[in-house]
Amino acid sequence: MSRLAAHVGLKQSSLYYYFPNREAVIAALVARANVIPLELIGGIVAGGGSAAAQLYRFVRGDVEALCSLPFDINEIHRVAMRDRERFATYWSERSLLERRLAAVVRRGVREGELRPVDAHLTALTIMANDEGVQNWYRLGSKRRPSAIGEALATTVVGGLLAADGSIGKVLAEVSTSY
DSSP: OHHHHHHHTOOHHHHHHHOSSHHHHHHHHHHHTTHHHHHHHHHHHHTOOOHHHHHHHHHHHHHHHHHHOSSOHHHHHHHHHHTTTTTHHHHHHHHHHHHHHHHHHHHHHHTTSBOSOOHHHHHHHHHHHHHHHHHHHHTTOOSOHHHHHHHHHHHHHHHHBOTTOOHHHHHHHHHHOO
16 A cells, blocks of 8 residues: 555555555456446447447557556456456446447448457457557557557457458548547
8 A cells, every 4th residue: 555655646644545455446446447448439339430440449549548557457357356246347347348349340240341250259359459468568668559559450450351351441441530
């Protein structure tokens, strides 16, 4: 708690005013972990566009957000996994994120824009890729989160495009609406 207080610029006694112990801090982090990606996918889907462009926007934005977090998202997963009942809302929100991503993938497959893939497995893979990038970024990468997000989004979406798809067309669509 003393290191956390110093990191956020508070006295330890002030931190205890908001959080009685370390577990309360962790619970607050777990409670907010899915908010950003859920808001991101919701806004992207509402904004319309092709499935490939929506996936590109999500990956890019999710990676940028994850790289900007002051905590390790994978540690949040481990904490939430230790007490699935206490953090049931976290797992419910995470499942909702998977379903929303899978719906975008399914639409892209149905419309012939994306190659035939298992939409649920693809959604999980996208989330895992985004979260995995945070690990090496936090080890001291000199690259900007936006550059990392763009690189991963290009790789992921490019790999999902149907044989006649063009990442250039996706990038053109994304750049006109960003």
